[in-house]
Amino acid sequence: MEEPTAMSNAASQSASSRPGAARGLASAWWLRHETILAVLVVGEWLFFNSVGRRFGTWDNTFDILRHSAEIGLLSLALTPVILTGGIDLSVGSLLGLCAVVFGKLWRDAGLPVAAAASITLVVGGLAGGVNAALISGLRLPPLIVTLGSFSLFRGLAEALTRGVDTFTNFPSGFLFIGQERWLGVPAQTPVFLAAASFFWIWVHRTAQGRSFRAIGFSPEGSQYAGIPVRRRVASVYVAAGVVAAVAAILYTARLGQAKADAGTGYELYAITAVVLGGTSIFGGVGSVHGALLGVIAIAILNNGLVHARQPREVAGMLTGVLLIVALSVKPAIQRVALSWSRRKPGAKV
């Protein structure tokens, strides 16, 4: 590279000049993505509160919390994955596999719930390790690897249950976590808060979290800075596996049953929440609290539409639309800006 600022193509030019230009705006806290999203969430809540009669009650608020715990957990796990510029499509399937493994360990192997849960966590970590080994060890594209494991994990869950087996009749002490209240709040809240704090601290307050961003921005540049890129990348996929196992246990406790189809499509909701929360799908930019806001926004939408007597499918459809809108807003604005700048004579790109 001869000239410092001379770039060989327009893409790198826009990539580097935009953050510089947008910096003045982005640094104002009230224009941050998370702040805007928080305002939108409040607006959304107020809207549904005025539409549905029972929407604003404490009972319903706890209901929303309870129902978003699993997707919330998966979103937490996906945030560092996406920050490093990767993706994990297999978390929903892994939730299903872990639920089945947990059920099998408890019912068929006769293990106590605590032991079964611990082993399930290990299984989740190992499954995440399979992704990690293929992605960071063999440098295969995360997209296609996790698409394969998406199918593999769900398939294993089906094979283990022969497609029909359902695990039920869990002890009430276990169901308590999923269905009862503890200190006035849904019992899974402490688990979720613990996980959220862990991920927030990991991403925002540790050197490792800093290196996730560096890797997401520039894997090569990170390697040149002596960051152990492979180890860091592997760690986020393993963590995603463990969290999927935790989510599987909460899921089983909430529904009181474990089936092979547990968590089908959850990966979509989790990815949507993370992207909606301001995390760039290309890596580097994003936050855990943004992802949590994204989860809340989706959960309120789902719950609110039910209270507004709309069918469940509308919420699903809107989630898909929401994801596309969240993704396209920035590039669409950039395109418009680009075509404006092109109108200047001679400024051909």
Place this chain on the structure above:
Amino acid sequence: MSERLLELTQVTKSFGAVRALKGVSFDLRPGEVHALLGENGAGKSTLIKIITGAHAPDSGRVEIGGSRVEGLNPARARALGIACIYQQPALFPQLSVAENIALRLEPSRMLRTIRWSERRRVAERLLAQVGAEIDSLCEVGDLSMPQQQLVEIACALGVGARILIMDEPTASLTQKEQRLLFGVVEDLRQKGIGIVYISHRLEEIFQLADRVTVLRDGESVGTFVASEVTEAALIERMVGREVAQVYPEREGEVGEPVLTLESVSSAAAGVGDVSLVVHAGEVVGVSGLVGAGRTELARVLFGLMPADRGVIRIHGERVDIDSPRRAVSHGIAYVPEDRRRHGIILEMSVASNTTLAIHERVFPGGWLRSSAENALASEFIRDLGIKAEGPHAVGASLSGGNQQKVSLARWLATRPRLLILDEPTQGVDIGAKAEIHKIVRRLARDGLAVLMISSDLPEVLGMSDRIAVMRNGRIAGILPGGTDARAVMALALGQA
């Protein structure tokens, strides 16, 4: 005057604060080989990019075929008969040679039937014209770099280019291939095609060129008829200037050997049998042509490429460097050549960039401590005179020179014993350049061992205590500091 294929008049181009071209005029006649000569950073590639339409000039006039052209873009330039052969061919690695050639030649209409036999025939004819013995059904990805260049030339021939730009076409060719290529160039000249020929190899220029234009610091130093000028005169023109620039004086004592290389070789890097010692307090310059293996040597020392033979010692202790991390732990720091891709992370702040290589030290237990980080960054901002809004300024918002200083700060923060600088002042404006020189000198005085790779000859001459000249992946010779430019050039060119 005869007609002109191409004429540039007083063309200027700036990138931010850097003025890459300060009013350059250049012209090309049919059937002429016009060589473009200059050091790295003199503005040759900017000039080429203006001709090919990749960059728009800030001011000045571009005429092609006698008529003025505004708003040139790559497609238009191609339509006007301009073809450029870069060192990195823009080919499709997974497609066959015949198809690669066909994609350039055939009109871009989607609903067109393809006749493979025709494609193959055309490709083979063009390949024969450039004297390449390449099977037209091979995948381009399986070809060597010079073969890919020959494919590029075949493409240019095929589209009937009238203006052909060749950017260091012989950098990786063998003698035999060179002779073939020169034959091709001669043929093209006979056909009335004008050729802009860029090369560092003076002997080639004298063999091929009709005229030579020398660029220096974005200005044209002059255009000469090749037969009326001597090699010495050209070198003089190329390097002449910065004799005037003042380099900081050498001071301090040269101490113990820090880095000792004993016949280090790396097949992957194309580096062979390198023996070199760098002492504490010493700046060793590494000079050589582009592609001589300088950056590759640095990459081997920093663990980015494996060394497969020889011994590397740090402070006399034999070390095995298999990753950048290991290199850092041995006290080696490497400020890379391509700072935008490797040197700093553009999207991150100055503070984050500064601490990226020393997470363990500034963040005990792995916990971010922004106060310590900001203090450290502020210290470097002050020490190195980095012009930034503060530790939180984003890397992309800084000028090239200041980005380079941030990259330097990151590595000084590791408190290295050996600092490898790769083109430390490339594309940096004069002021920042002088500052970086002062910093390097100060670091050496304080006992750091510095290995400085640079294509800027006056810089190497002015800064180095000793100069290692590389050629073809090997050390061609080690000269004392303060040698004259001709001796270094002669070694680098293999004329000694």
Place this chain on the structure above:
Amino acid sequence: MPDRAQDVSGPPQESGASRGPRRLSAFRAHFREWTVAGALAFLLLFLLGAAPGFYQSQPLLSLLTRESPTLVVACGMALVMICRHVDISVGSLFSVCGVVAGLLWSSRWPAPAVLLGAVTCGALGGAVNGALVAGLRLPSIVVTLATMVAWREGLRWLRQGQFVNLPDGAQWLGMSQWGGQTALIGLGLLVFLAILYVCARIAGGRYIYAVGSDAEAARLTGIPASRVTFLTFVLLGTLTGFAAWMGALQSPQVDPKAGAGLELKAIAACVVGGVAVSGGRGNLWGVLVGLLLLVCVNPALTHLRVEAHWEKAIQGSVILLAVLADGWRSRRR
């Protein structure tokens, strides 16, 4: 001066560098296709000995008929993957197009108009993906993940999971079952051959390879890369619509969930057949043998008395194995 000096350096080879590498023999160049074909042949031979019941003509014919829409979709998927993208919304789109075809049929539209309706619906769905991917440069996986859900839930909302009853004479287009089945298999093969022709002999088809190989170089060469990408998605959508029509013909009712899992099957067939996920490389013959291998695994398992619930797990491991093999190959290069 040169952007990447390190890449061109190294001591020059001393002799014979202008002599190109010899072109790969037909076998080596299509190593993956032949390996998969070998595996398929082995499986078929094995079944001949172990489970001759597999070769009864009627079940075999039904199997091939059932999978001929999959072949059509897999051909389009191969093009999208060669273009270095992926589309996981085809399953949902298939269901939508099938229902649209069924509804048109039950309101007594003539068969060609029904086909046109299904194909248009598919093309529109593909155009949405294509516009978002090519126009806004969004990652195709996320875009199609979103459209997958949007189509699926939208269909469920509007139709509440109802089957669409076809009028008499719609099934097998009024032909006998045997006639209808052979016609559909023939139609599937015809589409396959047409796409094969496009890939090999039409400039636009070759542009897909060029764009997938290096989009920047394609742009420099004057290939309209974004338009090629857009049209590739539209083509996949169109083929999905056509396949949905082929699927709807096969029974007296249209299942609104007929497309579930189709995207994985199509992607698996491509990946197994040697279409590189890194773009620019792939051969439709490979996709054909890859698909045949995949669809024969399940009935083979049934005939061997292995439980069928392993199908998805096997599909997943086959994808992972194929990606692994690609990784190995690219590392060796």
